[in-house]
Amino acid sequence: MAREIPDFHGPHVAPPQPGHLVVAWYQPGRRALRIRVVSWTCECRPTTYELCGAAGQGFVRRTDRDKRTVHETSWTLTAAAGHTFEQILRGEAQ
Template sequence: MTVLDECLSPHVARIQRDHVRLEWRTPYPVLARARVVAWTCFCRATVYELCESAGQAFIRRTIQRDRRHEVHESSIRPINEARAIWTGLLSGRAR
């Protein structure tokens, strides 16, 4: 995969063989107002966003499709735990 010069946001690294499998589930409407504090590049079909709200955080995964986007979210965790998962996601240690 090529990285375009225009890309300003990070891309997730190639997944590692012993990666942690995250649990992805249907979004909770109650967290719709969470603040997006980090995101991966939109040039890829799958975009990840780190969302924070009231001391907690989760990761939103959007698969961009032609007709309709598919959105899932990770479980809600304390911000520092969610940031550690985010780092793992970017580096290919979690997905």
């Protein structure tokens, strides 16, 4: 019996809302040997976001395939990084 494979697209980022928070983006550092991607946005757009965790902290990684750049937020408490990721998804931060 053949099983249907579900679609694994991530969510799309909403357009920036008026008065959105401007996120500070930094060059990635080598702070941990392993980084775990917890959540991510859909790959169909040139800019993707990933909620990451490492060494007991969290951060958001932004990859722009058109510009070939990768940036990340400051490393912080895992819950705070998750909140920032949710704000980005809703268009409340960029």
